Amino acid sequence: MAPPGTTGLRGFEVPLSKGGILRSNASALNVGVLHLVPNLEVFPLLADLKMYEPNxxxxxxxxxxxxxxxxxxxxxxxxxxxxxxxxxxxxxxxxxxxxxxxxxxxxxxx
CATH class of the missing domain: 1.20.5 (Single alpha-helices involved in coiled-coils or other helix-helix interfaces)
Known part of the structure; x- marks a missing residue:
């Protein structure tokens, strides 16, 4: 059985939960974490956040x-x-x- 908070596949943690919704921590996305529930947060490593147009x-x-x-x-x-x-x-x-x-x-x- 997988340890709590992981997908069981080593290295892919379940994002923290707030209010029953899986999400990254409040400060930023967890780069490298496979989110179980997609979110609409901007990827934090974009070179120019103002030029980002989500598709x-x-x-x-x-x-x-x-x-x-x-x-x-x-x-x-x-x-x-x-x-x-x-x-x-x-x-x-x-x-x-x-x-x-x-x-x-x-x-x-x-």
Whole structure:
């Protein structure tokens, strides 16, 4: 069984909860945390927050949902390979990449 506050996949914590809604802490997003419930907070590492224009996709449209899930699923392992390589391809980087891939595939399936 996973420790409380985690997804059970090492390195991906469940964001803190306030009022029954999962979210990051009050001061900023937890960069690197896979949020179980999406939020509309601006990503804190954007170079220019004033130029940011959020683009939303209506995932209630079945065609859009299927398209984006397919894109994300088909390219996830390429992304993980690049991330592992950027971390030097170490055993630890591979472990973290595998953990992320499993967590993200579970997130997509849900």
């Amino acid at each position: 939303t996709i209506d995932l209630s449209d079945h065609n859009e949902l299927e398209y984006w899930f397919t894109v994300l699923s088909e390219h996830l392992l390429d992304l993980v390979d690049k991330a592992v390589a950027s971390e030097g391809g170490t055993d630890d980087a591979k472990r973290r990449g595998d953990a992320f891939a499993r967590a993200f595939f579970v997130h997509l399936a849900r």
